[in-house]
Amino acid sequence: PQPLQFFPENLLSKDLDALKQNNARITAEAERFAASPFSREEALNLALHIEMSAGEAHFQEFMESETGSLTADLFKQLASEDQNHAKRIREYMKEQGVREEKLS
Known part of the structure; x- marks a missing residue:
C-alpha cells in the first residue's frame, strides 16, 4: 500500500457507522x-435521499475542498462527473414536476 502521505486525508469519512447504515439501506x-420496481417518483426521491446521505455529503465536501495534493487532484479529476448529483436530481425533479418527499 501507498504511504498515508499519498492518500488524501479528507477523502474518507470518519463516521464508519453512518457509511455502514447507508450501505445497508441501499442494499x-x-x-x-x-421484488417490486419503484415508480419514477419514488426512484427519484430515493436517489436524492441517497445523494444527501452522510457518506455522499462527505464525498461532495471532499470534491469541493482545496487541496495541495497531486493525488487528491487526480482523484477529483477522475470523480468529477460524480459531483453535485443531489443538485442535478433536484433540478430534474423540478423540471419534471416531481415533488420532493421526505423518506424515512
Whole structure:
C-alpha cells in the first residue's frame, strides 16, 4: 500500500457507522426494487435521499475542498462527473414536476 502521505486525508469519512447504515439501506432498497420496481417518483426521491446521505455529503465536501495534493487532484479529476448529483436530481425533479418527499 501507498504511504498515508499519498492518500488524501479528507477523502474518507470518519463516521464508519453512518457509511455502514447507508450501505445497508441501499442494499435493502435494491432488494425491494428487485421484488417490486419503484415508480419514477419514488426512484427519484430515493436517489436524492441517497445523494444527501452522510457518506455522499462527505464525498461532495471532499470534491469541493482545496487541496495541495497531486493525488487528491487526480482523484477529483477522475470523480468529477460524480459531483453535485443531489443538485442535478433536484433540478430534474423540478423540471419534471416531481415533488420532493421526505423518506424515512
